[in-house]
Amino acid sequence: MRKYFKKLPLELKEIISQAAKVSQEIQMPAYLVGGCLRDLILGVKNFDLDITVEGDGIIFAQHLARKLKSRLKIYVRFGTATLILNDRLKVDIATTRQEKYPYSAALPVVSSGSLKEDLKRRDFTINALALSLVADKQQKIIDPFGARADLALGRIRILHNLSFKDDPTRILRAIRFSQRLDFKIEPKTLALLKEAISAGALDKVNPHRMRDELILILKEQNPFGPIKQLGDLGALSFISTKLKIGKSTQGLFKSITKQINWFVKNFPARRQLDSWLVYFAALLETFTLPEIKVIICRLGLPKGDQKRVISYYQERDKLISSLSKKRRLPEQIFSLLEPLSYETIILLGAVSQNKNLKKHLADFLEIYNGMRLCICGDDLRGLGVLPGKEYQMIFAKVLAAKLNGQVRNRQAELALIRKLLQANK
Numbered sequence: 001m002r003k004y005f006k007k008l009p010l011e012l013k014e015i016i017s018q019a020a021k022v023s024q025e026i027q028m029p030a031y032l033v034g035g036c037l038r039d040l041i042l043g044v045k046n047f048d049l050d051i052t053v054e055g056d057g058i059i060f061a062q063h064l065a066r067k068l069k070s071r072l073k074i075y076v077r078f079g080t081a082t083l084i085l086n087d088r089l090k091v092d093i094a095t096t097r098q099e100k101y102p103y104s105a106a107l108p109v110v111s112s113g114s115l116k117e118d119l120k121r122r123d124f125t126i127n128a129l130a131l132s133l134v135a136d137k138q139q140k141i142i143d144p145f146g147a148r149a150d151l152a153l154g155r156i157r158i159l160h161n162l163s164f165k166d167d168p169t170r171i172l173r174a175i176r177f178s179q180r181l182d183f184k185i186e187p188k189t190l191a192l193l194k195e196a197i198s199a200g201a202l203d204k205v206n207p208h209r210m211r212d213e214l215i216l217i218l219k220e221q222n223p224f225g226p227i228k229q230l231g232d233l234g235a236l237s238f239i240s241t242k243l244k245i246g247k248s249t250q251g252l253f254k255s256i257t258k259q260i261n262w263f264v265k266n267f268p269a270r271r272q273l274d275s276w277l278v279y280f281a282a283l284l285e286t287f288t289l290p291e292i293k294v295i296i297c298r299l300g301l302p303k304g305d306q307k308r309v310i311s312y313y314q315e316r317d318k319l320i321s322s323l324s325k326k327r328r329l330p331e332q333i334f335s336l337l338e339p340l341s342y343e344t345i346i347l348l349g350a351v352s353q354n355k356n357l358k359k360h361l362a363d364f365l366e367i368y369n370g371m372r373l374c375i376c377g378d379d380l381r382g383l384g385v386l387p388g389k390e391y392q393m394i395f396a397k398v399l400a401a402k403l404n405g406q407v408r409n410r411q412a413e414l415a416l417i418r419k420l421l422q423a424n425k
């Protein structure tokens with residue numbers, strides 16, 4: 001294991017070493033488990049550490065948080081805790097447990113269990129290995145299901161025949177990992193995965209859980225691969241039975257990726273894009289607005305995300321037709337695009353190949369976006385204008401002049417207001 005540790009970033013090494021110390025001090029065996037260990041062996045960066053403890057995960061987390069001086073969130077209901085060290089590094093801590101599924105797709109009934117039982121309840125062999133955290137000693141790998149062999153062979157394998165029926169969201173996870181890691185789903189696992197889909201296992205899952213898995217897929221580096229594979233398997237009917245993933249979806253996803261890369265490269269200071277939302281909205285291109293509203297409501301998309309998807313579909317045709325014209329005044333571009341989210345703008349740029357539209361989008365992001373006046377209401381009141389229609393009209397006119405480059409500073413804004421008032425007398 002030493003060779004893998006050598007490559008770890010210092011901050012992760014420090015957490016692991018402090019966790020090993022806590023384990024010794026409070027006499028609770030602790031293990032690094034799951035995806036972080038998988039990625040450690042594969043040499044893939046992963047800043048989400050998972051620790052499982054034989055004893056009491058919450059008490060362990062409290063000790064570790066004190067040692068690392070980190071923020072701690074405790075989830076009493078689940079008996080778990082999360083240490084937040086900074087905005088990209090977190091440690092999830094749980095107590096070893098076993099899970100029983102009372103019926104297919106139910107949430108599992110959890111009870112305490114040994115480390116082996118904790119590993120056995122997991123989705124795939126590659127996620128079912130542990131590393132004992134022992135201070136000052138060589139750490140030992142616990143691999144009861146052949147995880148290392150599967151990692152070496154590039155193989156996704158479930159641990160028991162009922163795995164997909166117990167938790168059908170693992171169907172989406174299998175496809176996601178297989179695409180991300182470029183692993184093959186081994187034949188028996190693939191047969192059981194297909195059997196679970198045919199048996200309607202996915203229809204039994206709460207749509208909100210399906211949505212969360214879908215979002216994880218859309219956050220992957222190349223989301224088209226897993227989406228296409230799921231479409232071919234008939235595993236996207238939870239979005240709509242009418243959804244087809246074909247060449248046009250592929251073209252649109254490619255165009256979105258290009259557009260996102262352009263945005264990230266050219267506007268690094270802007271807020272981070274919710275790229276998944278752009279791909280998600282793109283999946284709905286062939287649906288009518290009422291159909292889209294039904295889908296996003298059933299999936300329980302948060303209200304803000306619903307609004308972004310709906311505003312795109314409500315405005316799309318008008319925006320494309322208006323922005324495809326060459327001669328557009330800055331104030332026109334501003335009033336069309338300023339109310340929209342970046343996600344909507346990115347999708348618009350991906351859907352249309354019109355050169356004028358692309359130029360207007362770029363100008364908006366480079367020059368007009370977020371433009372505000374230097375003057376405020378007090379300035380207008382100072383000049384004798386009271387809040388009301390005239391007030392709004394003056395603001396709009398000065399902002400239009402600023403967008404068009406006719407006024408550039410506060411003095412010029414005030415001068416224009418005086419001129420407008422004079423003309424209105």
Ligand code: CTP
Nearest residue numbers: 034035036048121122123124127128167169170
């Ligand atoms: N797990 C599972 N069944 C699920 C979800 C999770 O068995 N439906 C287990 C897996 O062992 C997984 C661990 O819980 O490794 C942690 O889950 P999660 O953080 O979702 O998975 P990671 O493997 O860390 O995946 P990623 O790299 O995408 O974060």
